């Protein structure tokens with residue numbers, strides 16, 4: 001995954017919400033907190049993360065920022081057990097979803113993936129499948145049963161939440177591959193939502209999109225945070241400031257493993273960072 005649209009930070013907008021929304025959000029029923037505890041990760045003998053701990057508040061949007069290669073995507077993939085797909089990968093530590101470790105040997109991999117969905121950098125709908133089939137694809141993978149009318153309701157509600165319904169409601173049988181890039185990404189978000197995840201991980205979800213599509217996805221994310229905890233990796237500082245409530249700055253200096261230098265509320269991270277390296281990064285002086 002490459003560095004992409006780091007943008008001019010002179011005109012940073014205020015962080016999404018001034019008050020602490022995570023506290024209020026946490027009280028909303030059904031929202032899940034995700035907590036990484038002492039995560040260390042390796043590819044073979046190469047240690048790429050060193051004892052990283054981070055709480056991602058329920059119903060909040062947490063942005064992971066930092067220069068290329070500092071381990072943001074690796075950390076994100078650890079949060080839903082995708083790291084273990086790489087044969088040389090190893091890991092230590094815990095990932096607690098509402099207090100339960102998703103790596104507990106008693107827990108099934110599929111349950112972790114269903115509870116913690118992922119949207120990737122490049123939109124990846126099933127191109128030959130219809131828009132409707134794309135939304136429902138996750139149900140097939142998880143084996144969930146639903147009647148025809150339940151499926152239709154689900155397609156509609158997920159496409160509404162994904163911010164795509166109005167654009168596709170008259171062509172649900174058209175192929176997903178026929179949509180624009182931004183629409184495909186929103187279709188992928190809708191597909192992720194169909195299995196009712198409690199957390200949605202997003203790995204640079206707008207880096208392949210134009211500014212208008214990016215705005216639409218950002219608006220969609222803010223609305224989604226009402227019902228799902230979101231963690232996003234982004235190189236776009238304006239985006240981090242616009243959408244996130246909390247932020248974590250990762251850094252891997254001179255070949256050392258990635259660590260979190262600073263984390264906290266986004267407005268504080270951008271407005272009055274405690275660490276000079278954070279200040280330098282968010283103000284575009286390196287990275």
Ligand SMILES: Nc1ncnc2c1ncn2[C@@H]1O[C@H](COP(=O)(O)OP(=O)(O)OP(=O)(O)O)[C@@H](O)[C@H]1O
Nearest residue numbers: 001002003043048067068069070071072073074086
């Ligand atoms: N599949 C892999 N096999 C071996 N090493 C890997 C693999 N994926 C990532 N790495 C290494 O792990 C380190 C962290 O990479 P990672 O992609 O997590 O960083 P990142 O901060 O997300 O970077 P970027 O912003 O460029 O996407 C890098 O040194 C990278 O080369």
